[in-house]
Amino acid sequence: MSLRELMHNGILYLDGGMGTLLQAGGMEPGEAPERWGLQHPDQITVIHRSYFDAGSHLVLANTFGCSPLKYDADTLEKMVGNAVACARKAAEESTSSQEKYVALDIGPTGQLLKPFGPLPFEEAVSAFAQVVRIGVSHGVDCIFIETMNDSYETKAAVLAAKENADCPVLVSNAYGADGKLMTGAPPEAMVAMLEGLGVDALGVNCSLGPDSLRDVVMRYLKTASIPVLMKPNAGLPVVENGITRYPMEPERFAELMAPLIQEGLRIVGGCCGTTPAYIRALRQKTGRLQPPPLTEKTETLVSSRSRCIRFEDRPLLIGERINPTGKKRFKQALMEGDIPYILSEGIAQEERGADLLDVNVGIPDIDEEAMLTCVVEELQAITDLPLQLDTANPAAMAQALRRYNGKAMINSVNGREEVMEAVFPLARKYGGVLVALTLDEHGIPDTAQGRLAIAKKILQQAEAFGIQRKDLVFDPLTMTVSTDGRAALTTLEAVRLIREETGCATVLGVSNISFGLPAREVIGHSFFLMALQAGLSAAIMNPKSDAMMGAYHSFLALSNLDENCASYVAFASGLPAMQAVSGTPDRKKPDAPQGEKGLRYAVTKGLKLEASRYAADALAAGADPMALVNQEILPALDDVGRGFEEKTVFLPQLMMSAEAAESAFGEIKRCARSGTRQSHRCTIVLATVRGDVHDIGKNIVRLLLENYGFDVRDLGRDVPPETIVDEVKALHAPICGLSALMTTTVPAMEETIQRLHNEAPWCRIMVGGAVLTASYAERIHADAYAKDAMAAVRCAERLEQASAEVREDGER
Amino acid sequence: MMDLHLEALYPGRFDRSEILRYAMMPASQTPPETLPLEECLAMVGSGFACHAVWRVFPVRREEDALDLTFTRVASVSLRRWMEGSESAALFAVTAGVEMERLILRAKAVSPLHGLLMHAIGAERVEAACDELCSRIAARMPEYDLCPRFSPGYGDLPLAIQQEIFRALDCQRLLGLTLTREMLMQPGKSVTGIIGLRRREKP
Known part of the structure; x- marks a missing residue:
């Protein structure tokens, strides 16, 4: 029977855990199995063979950790090739009678995908694709994507598999005790997405034992129209004398799996703590069972x-x-x-x-x-x-x-x-x-x-x-x-x-x-x-x-x-x-305007709705938009800014005022024909540097700079030096603001500054962020350091002035 | 000893003055009435859960370093901090992807909401750390707990994060990942070491 026939018509037996057996074979804890396998191919083959001997149809090659995010292309090629060869050799050497197949095993990258982490989706897809292509070139029978605890990364791996391989794709996710993936997906969401992507089988592995995973598997069986797989741990681990042990015995493990097969589970194996003894017990206990036929589920x-x-x-x-x-x-x-x-x-x-x-x-x-x-x-x-x-x-x-x-x-x-x-x-x-x-x-x-x-x-x-x-x-x-x-x-x-x-x-x-x-x-x-x-x-x-x-x-x-x-x-x-x-007041509705408390008051106090309404009312009554900006909004911002510098006003209040000013500007922009909001201020390119995802501080700086009329081009967070340089050059921006929050990302800031000095010598660079100080800023050759958002505004005003003077000198 | 413990933590009531402090508003100040703090707190809810994993390791003092069993560090400040500790609880706590989502969502409302949600995230994960410490203390009644110490404090290098992640299986158990820059993702996460001193018999 082919692999597809096996899982549709009977029970497909997988292998069990690898880690414990590798350590018994001499691998040190913490060592990467794929690297160890390169040096000890014979031991890897022995483990695979013991699984085939125990009755596994499908073993997973030792490629779980193989990723171009960890290894260069040559190493990767050798690792995957070696791992698949070991499994193939084991299949040939094993004398047991069942069909034998080898899967390319794909585990998580170890990086969280954007937007919650740094790894772009397409980079994840191409990282997986690289491994899939090597696996396919070595003739694997299927792709087994496993232990994924994020739906988005799972999707990236599936796309990579489907786009680069014609063989079956099996997908297994790791659930928490709450019955969800770490990033929140319940089983039904995974079934909906993965069936849509056209995988051949789906299910769960790792995390828990067959007892604790029962409910999750039942939800899979209820929702899925394609074969469901389960590869649980041998219960929950205990540590004795420093050694992690899984206390669930093979017979107990098999006893817990059997009823699920009667419910429709048709692809079974083990994960952490399981050994060939578990697969043997599983075969003995369930070999004569016939799971009920697959049924097409009709829910949308x-x-x-x-x-x-x-x-x-x-x-x-x-x-x-x-x-x-x-x-x-x-x-x-x-x-x-x-x-x-x-x-x-x-x-x-x-x-x-x-x-x-x-x-x-x-x-x-x-x-x-x-x-x-x-x-x-x-x-x-x-x-x-x-x-x-x-x-x-x-x-x-x-x-x-x-x-x-x-x-x-x-x-x-x-x-x-x-x-x-x-x-x-x-x-x-x-x-x-x-x-x-x-x-x-x-x-x-x-x-x-x-x-x-x-x-x-x-x-x-x-x-x-x-x-x-x-x-x-x-x-x-x-x-x-x-x-x-x-x-x-x-x-x-x-x-x-x-x-x-x-x-x-x-x-x-x-x-x-x-x-x-x-x-x-x-x-x-x-x-x-x-x-x-x-x-x-x-x-x-x-x-x-x-x-x-x-x-x-x-x-x-x-x-x-x-x-x-x-x-x-x-x-x-x-x-x-x-x-x-x-009598519940509608909290979105602002208080009635009070004569003496005008726009300036609203901005000073950070009253967003009032500020926009005062501005709208004043404009409707024929007020000069420029006068509103210069006599109401800007003086209010200056008051608040000064208060912030003198520590009588604090960051949340400064931001409330900035947002109130912004909403008033919005009205002015809307009501006036055009160009009222004076944009004679220069352009500033703003970014959090590569490797750093903190942008709260940078966003505050942007808000304030915009309030003060600067034309801000915000490139966001985790921005590579070349992107920043290109944008500064394209806009011929006289000022660039860079933010970094961690000591580990300051080198990226330094690199960006250096490239800007070389490639855009006209541009002055101001920096800020938690780890920076004035002397640190000087050491990495920044032109100015701003300790907070108000300081960034003052700094930008100064740099703008200096840059204008340089220009005038040049013209003279 | 050395069992890996996985915990769900419910820090419960919000400490508003702590949140304001994280948002750069000193406790001595009365926050403005129109500050959208309650709106942000309602988005989080008091039932918000953090997750933690911890494990106790024996500690051996060497001449110029500490052998923490899962790694060896030459940190003077940690060595001093752990004076008298014969073992240490290593832990990781995270407010998870859900807090990241709330922060992104708050940022979409306004930069101020973003600032406040960041502050709430920091308060939640710190409160969860406090909760974890009291659970560890309850589990180890014969020990006194030193205050927690995290990578990046003193001369304890951030690079030790890699060893901590391995020792606690953070990626698999908490969904935590570590970037090249040693930045933890999801961002509202804390790792640390708590020295355990055997309590003197009265």
Whole structure:
């Protein structure tokens, strides 16, 4: 039987632990097994052979720690080649009768991926890819990715395997006692993502014994349609006389595994503390068992790093606000690359109860591929909600899907041949739930039957392409009721029909119904209710609308989907009308302006909302924007800055004032025609140096510098010297500000300074950060040292002045 | 001795003045009413969990160094700090990826929220360290605990982090990783050594 047949039709036996046996063979604790194996190939072969002799079908070559992040290319080639050869030799030498296979073993890189760590996703993919290619060239039978405790790193490894190997890919994750990966994924989220990526088997290893991992494995079996694997430790370790020992005996281990095989587990082995004796016991105990056949699970699942959402538990809300259509402010944010504004839209929708977020950043003249990927990466760092990627640009969709940490919704495909041809391969490669619009080359059918026919066509072609029915959600399209009186009825009928005839879930962008009508929310929320009643599975809507959320919570309560009306009550208590009744003040609403306390007062006291309102009111009353800046905002900032220097005002207050000033500037920018905010100040390039991810201090400096009118180009954190030099040269920036928080990253700062002095001699460099002092700054040849954010402003003013004088001298 | 202990720590109530101190606001100052501290605390929640791993090692004093069993260090300051300790508890505590997410999220709201969340993260992980110390003390009643000492203090090199990570299996057990620059990720994490002095019989 082939490896695939073995795991589909019977039980595939894996090997057990390696570490204990290696140490028994003379390896020192702390030594790298792959390095030791290079010097002791015979001992490695003996261990593998003992596993084959005990009945293992598949042993993992000694390549767990092989990574280009640790070894150079030559060493890596030798290590992997040697490890695979040892396992092959063992297979030939073993006299036992079962089929024997060798896996390339892939473990974690040891680095946390961005955004929580320093390793970029694509670097992780190429590091894994390098090992996969070597393994494939030495003829491994499959790729075994194991002990991964981060979903994103798991995805990087799977992509590397799928893109560089044709053999089966098995994936095993390490769970904590809380039943989640270290970065938060529950088993269902891993199943959703990994099945989407097309792996051949998935499951768990390490961390705990077969007893403690039982629940996690049961959740895998309940969710997965493909073979599930389990490779647990021999219980929890104890240390006796300095030696770690696993107390669970082989027979007990096998006894605990057997019932799971009867539940459907079909790939079994051991991890830490297990030896060939465990595999032998396992074979004896379970060899005659036949796991029940694999069944296709039909639930529609989407996932994020830390959450898995099931369609059909209740109707889902997909927040529509991350979308520039008809939103001037959002368009402006996209054009300016104002990511925080976009993220704040995401946060607000999550707080209002969205289950997923639609992400659409399509405007003319934008690099949509880069922007969509950037927004997806930033959003998935801060929210647990799964995302619905919304673009008609296949390249942008491909890139965003690739970087998405989970199983996304793909918005959208439709019945047009060329669209299906472009989108289906993406869904097939990266996984995802497709939103399928019921339109095709001939447009949108006028009848529900016509839309059903397109749905059936899409379904048929998707299935022929290898996309499963459960991964399609149909959107029968909301048309404007003001232009066609039957529009709503047709759509609702199509929702009902598609559900009945295909069994698939449905989704509607409900807001479209009200185009061209007054009081859009009134008719919009009524339509939403009707659609829910017709069986709609998910709505793309505005969670910030009380009317829409009210309709939703009412529907849940009235449909017996909200126990004790708890979520309705929680929602209602936040309504403005309820707050007026109960007298709870709306904390977002600023106090009434008081005559003597103007803009200057608001900025001094750090009152953000008041500051923007004073500015707006003053401008509306015809105030001169320049006068507001020079007579109100800047003097207030100077007062606060001086207070900070004299230690009567402290950092949080300084920042509150800076943010208040920023919001007032925002009003001035918005109301004035152009160029009011004086930008005669020079450009400053700002960055935290390579290897350092601390950016709180740098962000504070940026905020203040912007307040004082400097044109700041912020390159972010962990920025390589060449990027900083290139940007300074491109902008001919007279000042560059560098930040480092750790002694270990000061060398990167020094290197950056040196390169700037050589390649951009006009640029003056100011530095700051926890480990720096004035004398240290001088030693690494910085031009100035700023001990805090205010000092950075003073410093920049001084350097700007000096640079202007130099320029004038030059001109003379 | 030398068992590897894995603990979930719930530091519980927030120490607001400590948080403000981390945000560079001295305890003597009354924070402004509109400071969004409570909003940030609500994002974290009082049920926030940190995770820790610890292990006790025998300590041998050599002429110019300390043999900590898992490594040998020539640190004068640690040697002085551990005066009289015959063993030491080595530990790692982390507020995990969840705190990193909260910090990124707060930064997206405003730089001030970012500053406050950083401060909260620092307070949480320090409070978790305190909680861990009292658990270790309870587990080892015959010993007095020296205050904890971390890599980078005095002349104890940051490079010792590598040995600590190996000795505690930090990557596998806590999901902690170490960059080339010896920076721990997730960032709100602490490693350290606690000297254990056998208590004199009364």
